[in-house]
Amino acid sequence: MYEEYWTKNHFDVQAWVSFAPNLSASNILKLIIQRLKEDNVTCSRGEARKNLKEELEKGKYLLVIDGEVSSTEWKSILNDLPDGMAGSKVVQITQTKPESSPSTLQPIELEDLNEDEATNLFLKTLFMKEKGKKYWKAVKEAVGKNHYGKDIFEITGGLPLAVVLLSGLLRTKEYPGEWEKVFDYLKNKAIQWKRLDSVLSMCFDDLPHDMKSCFLYFAALPVNTLIRARSLVCMWMAEGFLRPKDGKQMEKVGEQYLKELIARRLVNLAPMEYEASGDERVAVQTKVHDFLLHEAQEASFVEVHGGDDIPILSNARRLSLQNHRDKYAALANYLPKLRSILSNFEEEVEARKEEDQLGTVEKEEDPLGTEEKEEEKQNQQACPCLHHSARGRLQGDHTHQVCHTATPARI
Structure with a gap:
């Protein structure tokens, strides 16, 4: 609906922002500014108000x-936000009901689809026309007229x-033989499991081994957050x-x-307004992220923590720190299997300016030798999404201070 012609024609200015939970109001406003200006600008809250106006x-x-x-941040x-012209709208997408319903708030609770709506959505998202008109026609007739609906x-x-994920799964299967097997399996599972969980589980199990690791990696990233495809x-x-x-390289x-x-509908492309050549952004739906988080932690693929207290993580291969606002996390135990640390926190403009000033001073007495600096420069050019700072290295054998500015993945 957001991308429809009549929506774009009705509104003069549009912006869609997605973000992880617990983000402050000031940082959400900065995200809105970045979408409106199509630029990665940084500004104080006062400047954000001025730019928004x-x-x-x-x-x-x-x-x-x-x-x-939270209701306070909302x-x-x-x-x-300025009032704007008559007819301006602010829409919040949330999975929780609002604490209060003032006269200016109009909650819309989405309902499940009926059988006809589910069938139409399935066909709309199936995309099998590349297999030929005759094949596609047979599939449409089977879904629309027979028992598949x-x-x-x-x-x-x-x-x-669940409908969209099922269409993404079946587009990889041969009709009708493999379709019948998938339907029989999922109908039996639907009795024992939650419907969405059974579909997600089969979609995940159907992936090749290498692709499973790539998909699981979304669990280490903050929920509901867009990431550049190239960086990923x-x-x-x-x-x-x-x-x-x-x-192929x-x-x-x-x-x-x-x-x-993306073709299997497990990963979503961002709305077209964010995309530029070579700068596409992707994300996974919140429920898909929840599923991946459970699978990743069961397999000791990644440990995700949202606070300062880090428990014993002797089997963790990856650690994702998502406490957002605190710049340091104390790791008080030896982590023999740890391969990488990912972090995400809110970086205020004032803190960044102070860091830039410190960085200028550090350049005069850089502890890295010429060869090391050249190697680091080459690594950053080869893979610009990875960021490493000497100040953020792990120190000591038992007690570590991990600085969030030294993050292997800046999102």
Whole structure:
């Protein structure tokens, strides 16, 4: 609906922002500014208010805020937004009901699809026309006229996400033989498991081994957060998930894996307004992220923590720190299997300016030798999504201070 012609024609200014939970109002406002200006600008909260007024008073605006926000932060956001022209709208997408419903708030609770709606969504997202018109026609008739429509509804329960994931799974299967096997399996599972869990589990199990690791890596990233596709492929390369294949370099293999995950509907491309050549952004849906987080922790693939207290992590291979606002986390235990640390926190403009000043002083007495600096420069050029700072190295054998500015993945 957001991308529809009539929506773009009705509003003069549009922006959609997605973010992880617990983000402050000031940082959400900065995200909105970045979307409106299509630039990675940094500014104080006062400057953000001024920029918002300049951008949003140009006409009737639509802002979509996709993320969990506390009632206090939400009120703060609304207070900072200008009124704009009559008909301007601010939409929040949330999985929780609002604590209160003032007259200006109009909650819309989405309902599950009925059988006809589920069937239409399935066909719309199936995309099998590349297999030929005759094949596609046979599939459409089987879904629309035969019992497949009922099977789709029975398996998914009308949940839109389950319908889309099922279409992504079946587009990789031969009709009708393999379709029948998938339907029979999922109908039996739907009795024992939650419908969405059974579909997600089969979609995950159906992935090739190398692609599973790439998909699981989304669990280490903050939920509901867009990431540059190129940066993600770089991280997969750095983790060792990719190998040259069929004469293709690792980066091309990673791009192929990502395209396949998108085609299977497991990964989503960002709305077109964010995309530029070579700068596409991707994300996974919140429920998919929850599933991946459970699978990743069961397999000791990654440990995710949102606070300062880190428990014993003797089996953790990757550690994702998502406490957002605290710059340091104390790791009080030896971590023999730890391979990488990912972090994400809110970086205020004032703190960044202070860090830049410190960086200027440090350049005069850089502890790295010429050869080391040249090697680090080459590594950053080869994989710009990876960031390493000498100040953030682990120190000592038992007690470590991990600085969030020394992050292997800046998102």
